[in-house]
Amino acid sequence: MPVSLYEVNTQFKNWRVLEPSYSELMRVAEDLQDTFVMIPIGDPNFTYFLRENKDKHEPFYIKGVGDLGVFFSSSNEARKKVIRKREGNSVIYRENIETPKGTVTATFRVDDRVATTWQVEPYIKSIEDIEKILSIPYDPVKVDLEPLKDAQKKLGDKGIIVLSVGDPLGLVVPLFKYERFLFFSLYKKEKVKELLDYFYERLLKLYRQVSEQVTEVIFRFWGPEYITPPSMSPKYFDEMVVEYDYKLIDTVKCHGNYACIHCHGRIRSVLEMIRSLRPDIIEPIEPPPYGDITLKELKRSVGDEICLMGYVEYEDIISVTPSAIKGIVRKAIEEGAPGGGYIMIPSSMPIKTSITRRVNDNFIAFLRWGRKLGKYPFLKN
Numbered sequence: 001m002p003v004s005l006y007e008v009n010t011q012f013k014n015w016r017v018l019e020p021s022y023s024e025l026m027r028v029a030e031d032l033q034d035t036f037v038m039i040p041i042g043d044p045n046f047t048y049f050l051r052e053n054k055d056k057h058e059p060f061y062i063k064g065v066g067d068l069g070v071f072f073s074s075s076n077e078a079r080k081k082v083i084r085k086r087e088g089n090s091v092i093y094r095e096n097i098e099t100p101k102g103t104v105t106a107t108f109r110v111d112d113r114v115a116t117t118w119q120v121e122p123y124i125k126s127i128e129d130i131e132k133i134l135s136i137p138y139d140p141v142k143v144d145l146e147p148l149k150d151a152q153k154k155l156g157d158k159g160i161i162v163l164s165v166g167d168p169l170g171l172v173v174p175l176f177k178y179e180r181f182l183f184f185s186l187y188k189k190e191k192v193k194e195l196l197d198y199f200y201e202r203l204l205k206l207y208r209q210v211s212e213q214v215t216e217v218i219f220r221f222w223g224p225e226y227i228t229p230p231s232m233s234p235k236y237f238d239e240m241v242v243e244y245d246y247k248l249i250d251t252v253k254c255h256g257n258y259a260c261i262h263c264h265g266r267i268r269s270v271l272e273m274i275r276s277l278r279p280d281i282i283e284p285i286e287p288p289p290y291g292d293i294t295l296k297e298l299k300r301s302v303g304d305e306i307c308l309m310g311y312v313e314y315e316d317i318i319s320v321t322p323s324a325i326k327g328i329v330r331k332a333i334e335e336g337a338p339g340g341g342y343i344m345i346p347s348s349m350p351i352k353t354s355i356t357r358r359v360n361d362n363f364i365a366f367l368r369w370g371r372k373l374g375k376y377p378f379l380k381n
Contacts, residue, residue, distance in 0.1 A: 001337045002034040003370030005363065006283075006309075006345040009037045011158055012151065015056045015115060021354040025363055032367040034343070035159030037151065038220070042068050042166055044174050048093050048110045048117045060151045065163070065210050066144035070097060072171075072202035075139040092120070101135040102128070113353040124175045130191050133175070134198055143209045152214065162218040162260070165207065168199040168244045170223025178226075185227075185236065192240070200244045208251050215256040218281070221245060224274075225263040234269045242273050249277050260309075264347065266292040275302050284310035284347040287332075295335035299342070307341050314348040317362045325365035326373075333373050344370050 008016055010030040016022045040046040041064045054062050070078040083094045089112045097104050107121035124130055152161050172195045173181050185192050207219065224241045249259040260281035261274055267282075271293070274282060285295060285308055295311045302308075311332045317325070329344070336342035346366065350359060 001333065001370070001374035002343040003032070003367060003374055004034045004036055004343065004345050005029055005349060005367070006036050007038055007349045008033075009035050009159065011035055011037060011155055012058045012060075013056070014058070014061065015053055015353060018056050019353055021356075021360070025355070025360050028364045028367055032371050035155075036162045036218070037155060037159055038162040038164050039064060039148070039151075040164045041065055042072070042171070043164060043222070044108070044119065045116050048091070048108050049115055052091055052110050058151065060147035063144065063147045065148060065206070066142060068206075069139075069141045071133060071136055072141060072199065072206060073136055073138050074141045075137045078136040095123075097123075099132040099135050100137075101132045104129050104132050115351045115353050119174065119177075122174070122176050122180070124180070127188070127191065130195065134194060138198075138202060140202075140205050140209075143206070143213070145210065145213050148214065152217070160216065160218060161214075162220050163210070164220045164222060164262075166199075166203070167221045167223040167241065167248060168196040168203060169226055169240050170221070171199045171203070172196055173223070173226045181226075182231065185232065185240075196240060196244060200248075204248060204251065207248055211252040211255040211257050216258070218258045218260050219249075219252040220260040220262050220283075221248065221279075222262045224261060224270075225265055228263065229266050229269055234273070237270045237273050241270075242276060246277050249279055253278070253280070265290070268293040271298075271301065275305065279306060281307045281309055283308075284345060286347050287311050287313055290315070290347070295332065295342075299336065299339070303339065303341050307343065308336060309343040309345050310347055311336055312344060312346045312366065314346050317346055317366060318350070318359050320362065322358070322361045322365045325362055326369050329366060329369040330373055333370075337374060344374065 008029055010026050017026055039061060050062055070080050077100050079098045081096045085092045091110045093108045095106045104123045106123045109118040109120050227236050227240055252259050258280040260283060261279045262283055264286055290313050298308055312328060316328055332344055
């Protein structure tokens, strides 16, 4: 049975490989885990973190699939100016984007020794900001896949490349403060739909270009989790996810790649809609009470059609003693491994760029017990 830390890879230079507190975990992962090499594409959570730490990463992490322009358009009618400023233990990035209908601004923060990018000020504060973004003409961006292809060739059969890509919803929601997105979705839905259409056109073209030039790559679609219950009614999932993602998923699959739906939280009420998208993989499948459906139920419902990844909750891993990890791993294997089609991963990994001894020991225990208990025949040890 495959077991992996998923977000962690030891095959290429990245910040975890270079971080001393991760050194023991990296050695164990090198020996025990199945490797995924995850590359964020257009993900605002990583854009400026990677810029601040580019010397700690292989070039393909920074370059991705090429210059994505302004909102996935290369039009010269949109111009972006970025101002960088150090403030104490943080770096502030302020973006000013000139559009045909005026300027939109956003502010982001990267904290020292934290592996993410925080949104301080969103692009959209008003209807007028939506109109400004929509006014940017679409000129397709030109992809540059040579760094990605080189990485895939170097990786060989030691692992698989994962392109972590947004769906239209994944690109639209971070343009707002989340509560404002919910407000607009309820009371100005037509404008949200215009934004979804806007990004769908761009993403479909981009993902088609990429998927035509690579094979056996996982396209990990993030975005659907933004509107799963209790945040919004399941009907919105059909209108804002299924309507767009079906074609995106079909596009990457028809060229010999794999489609993965990334969706934390409660998925029971939207499971049939996810099934209708025909993804190859669902992750990270959080166990109750973080999610609302058991792995056993998922296996019975969609396990013959979709590979299930996850069911080991990050919050559990960091809060228990190493001796308790065996029980967590055993439960996941009991529910997921029989019949195949299950990969055990944690629901997340730490974003602080140093880890405590307990977290280190618990993730090592996760890998070791996963390997020991996940051998055929299952659970005989």
